[in-house]
Amino acid sequence: MPLVETTYVPPLIFRNYHLSTVYSALIRKVPLEQDRERIDLNDGDFLDLDWSFSEERSDKVLVVIHGLEGSAKRPYVTGLAKYFNSNGWDVAAMNLRGCSGELNRHFRSYHAGATGDLQEVVEHILQKGKYKTMAFNGFSLGGNLMLKYLGEKREISQQIKAAVMVSVPCDLHGSLKQLQKKENYLYAKRFLSKLRDHLMMRAENFPDKLSKEEIEACDSLLDIDNLYTSRAHDFEDALDYYNRNSSRQFLKNIKIPTLIINAKNDGFLSPDCYPVEIARKSEHLFLETPAYGGHVGFLQNKKVTYNEERALEFLNSRT
Structure with a gap:
């Protein structure tokens, strides 16, 4: 069309x-x-x-x-x-x-x-x-x-x-790189903050799978996807997650x-x-x-x- x-x-x-x-x-x-x-x-x-x-x-x-x-x-x-x-x-x-x-x-x-x-x-x-x-x-x-x-x-x-x-x-990977640009700093920071808060609650329920220290060390959405999204959903890493799900x-x-x-x-x-x-x-x-x-x-x-x-x-x- x-x-x-x-x-x-x-x-x-x-x-x-x-x-x-x-x-x-x-x-x-x-x-x-x-x-x-x-x-x-x-x-x-x-x-x-x-x-x-x-x-x-x-x-x-x-x-x-x-x-x-x-x-x-x-x-x-x-x-x-x-x-x-x-x-x-x-x-x-x-x-x-x-x-x-x-x-x-x-x-x-x-x-x-x-x-x-x-x-x-x-x-x-x-x-x-x-x-x-x-x-x-x-x-x-x-x-x-x-x-x-x-x-x-x-x-x-x-x-x-x-x-x-x-x-x-x-x-998905292209969008991640867009969010990392300077003009989107506040949006990326807001997403990161919300995701870290979410993972902190999850770490309380699953302390054997996720630690608060690991979450606090995440400085980007890529870090979150490498630490949690890929691990929890059986992808090799964040890039594997992006490539398979775009x-x-x-x-x-x-x-x-x-x-x-x-x-x-x-x-x-x-x-x-x-x-x-x-x-x-x-x-x-x-x-x-x-x-x-x-x-x-x-x-x-x-x-x-x-x-x-x-x-x-x-x-x-x-x-």
Whole structure:
């Protein structure tokens, strides 16, 4: 498919990458009533789904996954869910393992390619027998996970009709190197701080596998992925983790209509996170690259964001 022509024109203030990114992540508020459902996973662990519902009974469900160290309570998730609920969709917002406010049971938690957990969520929701149509919407790390899922050698349920992914680091190592740049110092520092805090709690539960001294010695996200992510999830090291889980290599295999919205001024994304040639050769992959939007920003002079409106438009036209 050719590149999708974008119509996103933000207010002048939100043409700034930092303002768009920070406002969306830390200032925007979208209250939403959600019902929590705990799923016991096949390996004895658990994860939590936060549900919100259309006023009218719906046979359509949107499955949403948040980004790195996020949750289903983040405003980019609740904003999307509220907008879809008001337009006839139920929404199941997935909290990745350890991200729902309670540490998960196992030493392992989540990572950018943990598609087995998504498979269990899909099966759980479809077993309810309520939904004829399912669609995906992933943000950042969650978008990478969902793209990998759709492009892996697996049988995709016929109920899964289409997908939209926002601000996706299709090349994980490239995105890591972007975050290490001077202009992203504060973002990298914030992620590092949150991940270290998370691992400190995990070290209390698993002192034989992780020490506080090891965590305190981590000075970068690469260190975290070498110390924990790779070790806990059976990768050789951080680079092996990035190489095996970057979704870019799976995009050519996607067989349902899938839209990626990556802003050109997203400072978290490397050049390989804009799969222009793959999209041009694909029958199913659509790529939209607005000039502005930052990382999961896309703010407008209205309550809903551009990516929320585009997601509904794209999914409704293909379901």
